[in-house]
Every structure is written in structure tokens, then in C-alpha cells.
Amino acid sequence: MRFSQIFGHTLKEAPSDAQAVSHQYLIRGGYIHQVAAGLFSYLPLARRVLNKIERIMHDEMAKIGGQEITMPVVLPADMWKDSGRWYQIGSEMTRLKDRKDHDMVLAMTHEEALCDLAKKYIRSYKEMPSLVYHIQTKWRDDPRPRAGLIRVREFKMKDSYSMDTSWEGLDKQYRAHYQAYFDIFHRCGLDAIAVKSDTGMMGGKIAHEFMYLTPIGEDTIIYCDSCGYNSNRQVAEFSKDKSEQEALAETEKVETPDCKTIADLAEFLKIPESKTAKAVFMVATVMEDNEEKEQFVLAVLRGDMELNETKLANAVQAKDLRPAHEDEIKQRGSVPGYGSPIGVKDALVVVDDLVAESPNLVAGANEEGFHLLNVNCGRDYKADIVTDIAAADKGHKCIECGAVLKAEKAVEVGNIFKLGTRYSESMGCLYQDQNGELQPIIMGSYGIGVGRLLSCVVEQHHDDHGIIWPVSIAPFQVHVVLLHDRKGTEAQDVAEKLYEDLKAAGIEVLFDDRQESPGSKFNDADLIGIPLRITVGRRALEKGGLEFKYRQGGEAEIVPLSDIITKCKSAVDELEKGIKDSIVKVEYKD
């Protein structure tokens, strides 16, 4: 490809609303164009990168038996009504009507479409195990797109769907994806880790997320250096220090003016925060007899802990959870800042397991300016549910080994779900087993966001001048920079011939043939980030060759013209070997 003919161009300065490094470089390099919030056009350079990433995905899917299909982006609403998600999902799902006034949806994911397909084509146990996938557009009307391609509204996802007759079969396909996903990320040059995650609205039993650790990430990973435990903070567990057991003491009401926070209270009473209990008032939306219903929830935690809303939502099986309003709290006989379960009516009381066994805590008196000493769960108030609802954080102790946990921000680049029969049962996706009896298909679903993967690779591989592509997904392998020479056409002639020779040798080459100053060309080459650069100019020609340089760094070397093709090939091989060496067998962790 000649640089002079590429659709798109580089920018010296990034638009002021691009903040993330990947966003800036991708726009400045002429890779992407923002159309609206969370909507991007991909220009030829980006398209070439995406094509390579998708090629790797096709390759890895083929290795685990995946067959490519394509399902539509616009789907009839009926299948989403069958699965129930038509009713569960809010405005992130865009609904429309076709000319016949039928309800339609823009696909956010394709579980429903797949079930609809499987219903018709999977009839017998003999047709499983099966695995199909596509790389297809998803539309999620996200309330807050951000950071360039990291979080967008329209994006392409590689999503695969496994169909099995047994849980063992599902487990096998799940583990195959676990390894395949690592292989995909490693082949793209991305360091990702797998963590346990919440199954969320996807339902099912087990899920993992694949995370790229970066401060611009929106998720928080809790991990342990010493034993390797890691988990999304939403579901992370930790070891809670048991309180010292002591005789239950008499409850006593004390005046505590201006002690609305636990910190104030502990300071005022000169006790550690761990000797207090905090009440968090929430309102959950739960399903009862297929009707949505609001349920007031009073969560009780020890004062030194934070509520984990995901854990609480799972504990009460809420499809939605929000903080309670002040008037809702007062209606039930409590006071914000001085709340506790004692005497509060119409509330589902959920108590963190640590509180349940911590004696003589200080809790609110449900009266402005007063707390109660020596409050004990069970004796003084009844818990409807006792379970872990506390948020793990850095500094807590590892559930596995007791070492100190750490926390880090991350971007979710992929996820895998054991769906089980969540969709096949609701949608009647049945097959006949050996006995001729109808059984629901046991399913899994597995996704990777293609554009998000691309931008994470840029986040990982760049320097102050621009992108440094891993050779496996670089838009081109070699960037030939021609420096025009007013004293003759030698450089130009050599570069033109080199361009043809490299192409003939099967090397992907971007040829900067523009009439630009050397500085412009070098800066653009750094920005675009092609891994190998050959400079054709008088200076090197006089020394008998061409200048050869790796984008990742190191000194330029003069390579004789006769050796340059061989040199390029061996350098590409060397870079590819580096990628291959990073592909390793990973240990599956439940």
C-alpha cells in the first residue's frame, strides 16, 4: 500500500475530547473516526488490524471445533419475550417496529437467536456436542460510552455458543474456550488474566471474565500475589477476622450527637469501627409471580466494611437494586445515619455473616442522635438472610491463603458463561435423548469484543511517539520510508523497486512515497506503529545499504540492498516467534 493513497490521514494533535492513550493514537494515526458517542467508523488501517484479529479468532475457534454461522442484527422481539429478557432489560436494548408493526430488537447478544436456531436444527443427542460462533455486530445503548473503543454502543463481538447433552460436556467446551481465549489474547500480544465473575443477567452457574489490567479500566480486580487467587470485586470473597467472643451484654441506649457516619461514631465513643454495625437501606426490584415488586432491604454490615451490591442483589435475587430514598427509610421507622434493624418494619433484613457472629456491636437506635450499645443479631433483631454481602478490598485477607489482597483496575475483554439450561428451558430448546425423552440443551456462551481488544492492545503497546503493534496484528509488517533526494532519483528508484520486491516476497508493506519532509514521515511512522521500518535515503545508500529499524526500539542498522528481503523475513519470523513463545498452556482455575 502506498501511503499517498491511503484513505484517511494522520493528525498532529488529537481532538481535545480524546483522553485515553489508545483513543488519541487511533484517531491521530488515521485508524478510526468518531461518528457520535460510542459510534465509530473504522478506516483502512484499523480494518486491516481488525481483519488480523478476526483471522486469529477464526483460527482458534476452528481448533476447538467451532463452526462459523451468521445470525441477524435485527431480531424479532418474540424470541426475547420467550427468554424473558424483553421484560428484564431496560433502555440499553433498542426496540423498533417493522412495517408490519411487529416488535423487533437490535441484538445485544445472540443467545435467543441461537436457541431459536438450535430448536430447529438440534433434534437428537446425536447432533451434540456442537459449537457455533459468529463475529457479528452488537448494539447496546450504553448510557455512558467512554475512552474511545473501550466502551462503545455498537461493536463487533466474537460470540460462540456451545450445545451439550451433559454438564461434563459443557465443562469440556468451557475449558476449551478458557484456553482458546488465552491463546487469542496472547496471539494478539495482550496480557490478560481470567477472573471469576458474576453471572449477572446472563444467568447460569459459573462465569469467568478475561481482564486486561489498566488504570483506565472500569472493573476492579481483587487478587492475591501469594496464591494466585483473583476475582472481580463484584464477587470477590475474603477471609474475615473473627471477632473475639464475649458474653452478651445488656443493650443500652446512649446519646451520640452528630454521629451520622461510622467514623464519627467510632471517634465519639472511642471504639474501633469493627465494634459497630452499619445499616444500609436499599430497595430491590424482585420478581414475584411474574410481577415486578419493590422490596425494601435493610443490609447490616460491620462498620469497617463496605456493602457489595452485587452480592446483596444475588442474595435477595433482585433484578435491580438502588439506594432507598430518605422518606422510604423514615416510613419504616428509621433515620438515615442512625439506622439499625431494631424496630424497623416492612424490611427484608440481610445480615453479613460476620455481623451475625460479632457480639455487642454499636448500632443505630433509629432515633436522631442516639445509638444502642451491645446489639446482637438474633437476640435483638431477626435476620431474614445471613450471608456474605461485604465488599472485598485491598488490605483484606485472601480467602484461600490469608495473605494480603491487592486491588487493580481492569478492562473486560472477554467472558465465558456456563449458561446451563437458562435459555433452553425458557425457550423450549429441547432434544431427544437415547430414551426418546425430551431434554433441554445444556449451553454455554463465550464472547470477546473485537474493537475493545484492539484498543487494549494499543494501551499495552505504545510509547510517547505512538503505537507499537505486535507483528501478529499490525496493519503492515514493514514500513518503507522514502526520503526524497534533490540530487538524484537513486533513493526513489531503490525504494520503488524495494516496494515491489517486498510485496513479491509476500511481505505486507506500507510505502511512504509522499513528498513530505523526513521529520513528518518519521513521526507518522512512529505514530502508526508498524513493527519494522526501512529508511531509503542518500545517507545510508552512500554507506552501501538501507537503514533497518525496529519500532519497539534499538539502534538502526545498515543492511546491504541485496540482503534486505532476507533481513525483513527473518525479523518478521523473529517477532512472530516472540508471539508464539507467549502462547502457553494455562491452568484452569474455577
Next chain:
RNA sequence: CGGGAUGUAGCCUAGUGGCUAAGGCGCCUGCUUUGGGAGCAGGAGAUCGCGAGUUCGAGUCCCGCCAUCCCGACCA
């Protein structure tokens, strides 16, 4: 949906209520130049986000709306 910020040419920015909205980058033409974003000369390019208002006069002040970004809520 709540909080904050911004909106002037393709990009970055300046612009005290007052004359024909300024500069840089980029773009076009010509000359010149070619090893880390060259120089000279000329040129094109603006509904100052949109609408309403205050004013003799609004890019500038007020109100409404829209858009984009950041924080939070949300994230199948």
C-alpha cells in the same frame, strides 16, 4: 438519570458587550527544500452548536434545547 466541564474552519487554540471574528497546524497553487513535524508567496475554508431573549449593538450576558467529554448511577 444525577454532578461537573466544554462547544469559534478538518484539528488545536485566541477573542474586555463595540469596526470586516484572530493565529497556528492541516488543505489548494507556485517556487524552493529533503535525515526527526522546513521556508517564501498566494489562496480556499466560519450559520461562532441550535433557538429564543436582554441591548442601539451579542462569539461574549440571560433562558431553553442539543451535542461531546469527565465523575457517579448503569453495564445482558
